[in-house]
Amino acid sequence: xxxxxxxxxxxxxxxxxxxxxxxxxxxxxxxxxxxxxxxxxxxxxxxxxxxxxxxxxxxxxxxxxxxxxxxxxxxxxxxxxxxxxxxxxxxxxxxxxxxxxxxxxxxxxxxxxxxxxxxxxxxxxxxxxxxxxxxxxxxxxxxxxxxxxxxxxxxxxxxxxxxxxxxxxxxxxxxxxxxxxxxxxxxxxxxxxxxxxxxxxxxxxxxxxxxxxxxxxxxxxxxxxxxxxxxxxxxxxxxxxxxxxxxxxxxxxxxxxxxxxxxxxxxxxxxxxxxxxxxxxxxxxxxxxxxxxxxxxxxxxxxxxxxxxxxxxxxxxxxxxxxxxxxxxxxxxxxxxxxxxxxxxxxxxxxxxxxxxxxxxxxxxxxxxxxxxxxxxxxxxxxxxxxxxxxxxxxxxxxxxxxxxxxxxxxxxxxxxxxxxxxxxxxxxxxxxxxxxxxxxxxxxxxxxxxxxxxxxxxxxxxxxxxxxxxxxxxxxxxxxxx
Ligand code: ADP
Numbered sequence: 226x227x228x229x230x231x232x233x234x235x236x237x238x239x240x241x242x243x244x245x246x247x248x249x250x251x252x253x254x255x256x257x258x259x260x261x262x263x264x265x266x267x268x269x270x271x272x273x274x275x276x277x278x279x280x281x282x283x284x285x286x287x288x289x290x291x292x293x294x295x296x297x298x299x300x301x302x303x304x305x306x307x308x309x310x311x312x313x314x315x316x317x318x319x320x321x322x323x324x325x326x327x328x329x330x331x332x333x334x335x336x337x338x339x340x341x342x343x344x345x346x347x348x349x350x351x352x353x354x355x356x357x358x359x360x361x362x363x364x365x366x367x368x369x370x371x372x373x374x375x376x377x378x379x380x381x382x383x384x385x386x387x388x389x390x391x392x393x394x395x396x397x398x399x400x401x402x403x404x405x406x407x408x409x410x411x412x413x414x415x416x417x418x419x420x421x422x423x424x425x426x427x428x429x430x431x432x433x434x435x436x437x438x439x440x441x442x443x444x445x446x447x448x449x450x451x452x453x454x455x456x457x458x459x460x461x462x463x464x465x466x467x468x469x470x471x472x473x474x475x476x477x478x479x480x481x482x483x484x485x486x487x488x489x490x491x492x493x494x495x496x497x498x499x500x501x502x503x504x505x506x507x508x509x510x511x512x513x514x515x516x517x518x519x520x521x522x523x524x525x526x527x528x529x530x531x532x533x534x535x536x537x538x539x540x541x542x543x544x545x546x547x548x549x550x551x552x553x554x555x556x557x558x559x560x561x562x563x564x565x566x567x568x569x570x571x572x573x574x575x576x577x578x579x580x581x582x583x584x585x586x587x588x589x590x591x592x593x594x595x596x597x598x599x600x601x602x603x604x605x606x607x608x609x610x611x612x613x614x615x616x617x618x619x620x621x622x623x624x625x626x627x628x629x630x631x632x633x634x635x636x637x638x639x640x641x642x643x644x645x646x647x648x649x650x651x652x653x654x655x656x657x658x659x660x661x662x663x664x665x666x667x668x669x670x671x672x673x674x675x676x677x678x679x680x681x682x683x684x685x686x687x688x689x690x691x692x693x694x695x696x697x698x699x700x701x702x703x704x705x706x707x708x
Contacts, residue, residue, distance in 0.1 A: 239427045246423040247416060254412045262405065269397055270372070274360060277374045281390040284324055285378055288388070323371065323391035329354065329384055342366040343391065349375040353387055362394065370394040433462045441469060449477035489653035490539055493668055497528040497535070504528075538670040542652065545677050552681055553594040556705060559630055560585035560623045562595065566602045567621050570610065578615030584622040589630045590705045597678045604671040605634040605698050611667070612696070613638030625704055629684075632700040641690040649688065650676040675700075 323343065325336035331350045342365045352359040358376040365371060373391040377384045433456060440453045452473060455466040508521045544550040567583045574581035591598070602621070609619045613636045622633040641649060645656040653669040679686045683703050690696035 239424060239431065242427045243420055243424045247420050250419045251416055254415065258408050258412065262401070265404065266401055269400070273372055273392060273397060274374070277372060277390055277392050280322060281374050281376060281388060284390060285388055288326070288378060325389040327387040327389070329386065331387070334386070340391065343371055345373065345389070349373060349389065350387060353377045354384065363391070370398070434465070437462070437466055437469065444473065449473055449480055486652055493535055493653065494532070497532040500528050501525050535668050535670070538668065538674060541674060542670065542677065552597065554592055555595060557591045557593055557595045557598055559589040559591050559598065559632065562598060563602055563621055563623050563632065566599055566606060570606050574610055574619065577610060579610055579613050580618045582618070582620045584620065587625060589623050589625045591630055591682070591702055592705045593682045593702070601675050601678050601700065602632065604675045608671060609634050609636040609638065612636065628704055630702045630704050632702070633697060635695065635697040637695040640692040640694050640696055641688070642692055646688065646690060
């Protein structure tokens with residue numbers, strides 16, 4: 226039932242908190258009230274018992290015993306109807322003290338009229354005669370409760386009579402009843418105040434969160450450089466605001482990176498397309514000879530190939546970002562792979578007048594995607610050959626070291642300026658020196674792709690370089706332990 230109500234009227238967190246507070250407070254009030262009531266009732270009954278015993282003592286001292294004969298005249302004056310057998314006195318148990326005097330055989334000698342209405346148990350007579358006073362609660366004919374004390378009267382150590390004194394509990398119960406009513410009224414008022422207070426307090430506590438939500442709502446995708454206000458107090462709201470701002474900062478950075486990537490990509494794609502269009506347009510304006518047409522077509526072919534490389538690089542990175550790129554997990558001999566790639570590049574090195582050496586020792590086996598690892602070696606080797614002057618040297622080294630494999634591509638080329646070093650793995654980043662050297666033939670994507678492939682293989686790439694001295698790229702990849 227409650228679940229159904231909650232389904233139709235989902236309570237707000239403020240209402241839930243208020244209900245929790247009130248329930249807890251009501252339980253505390255109820256338990257405290259019950260304990261207080263119990264304590265008060267038992268202490269009032271104890272004080273009534275003491276009063277009763279004192280009253281019995283007082284009545285006993287007013288009864289004169291002379292030679293075994295009881296003289297009740299002294300007390301009879303205070304107690305109307307005590308020593309008469311008539312029944313014309315008020316019989317309400319709530320009115321005055323109830324007294325009964327009995328002889329040692331349990332036969333009543335005198336009693337106040339109201340006492341006659343009490344249902345007195347035989348034990349109240351038997352027990353005192355056996356030497357132990359009796360105290361208990363008895364009922365009147367109308368069902369009213371009366372507290373009774375029963376004891377013997379003695380003369381020179383001999384029991385001569387039995388005295389019973391009673392007091393109605395009606396007043397005590399009425400008092401306790403009034404107290405319960407007062408407690409209920411005060412308790413309800415306190416609960417009401419508590420409900421209002423807790424609702425107001427939770428509203429106050431949630432106000433900063435609502436302000437945060439309002440600011441966050443105003444921040445659109447376009448103005449991610451805005452931040453939510455951070456309160457000075459180091460509390461939960463502070464932590465929430467800081468977290469939101471951190472999230473906004475990383476979203477902002479991601480948006481900026483995305484925008485820059487799109488702008489760079491369009492720029493890079495536009496250049497070869499423009500070159501192709503211009504070459505084709507200019508050629509078509511005149512009447513080219515066959516050799517001229519072949520030259521133009523060869524140039525267009527080269528640009529088209531560059532364009533196709535660029536597009537496949539972009540596609541690979543985009544798939545990597547999306548997490549869609551498929552990577553094989555096969556055993557790859559890195560040493561053999563490097564030897565094969567460098568063998569293919571030897572003619573290029575020779576053409577550029579660069580000495581290319583390969584150092585591989587023991588077999589180095591990795592688990593990974595062979596095609597992607599070939600791309601890593603090719604990109605590093607391509608860069609090393611591209612940025613090294615004729616007469617320079619390029620060395621590719623493969624070594625195994627405990628649990629990792631190391632691929633080192635070292636050259637004696639132009640080197641990388643310290644201010645460019647932190648950026649060379651960024652997409653489309655090209656140092657000015659490299660730009661002048663390679664013109665439009667480089668895209669600035671090679672190292673980004675290398676870094677991505679190495680990262681996916683659980684490895685790391687580092688670079689050390691000095692301008693004019695050369696560069697050294699070190700790729701560290703986890704080794705497969707073959708038994
Ligand atoms: P690019 O296509 O321009 O080579 P990369 O991402 O491969 O793009 O390299 C980024 C930049 O890093 C290059 O433009 C160049 O400035 C620098 N760089 C990379 N490798 C070398 C190297 N071996 N020697 C000098 N500079 C290098």
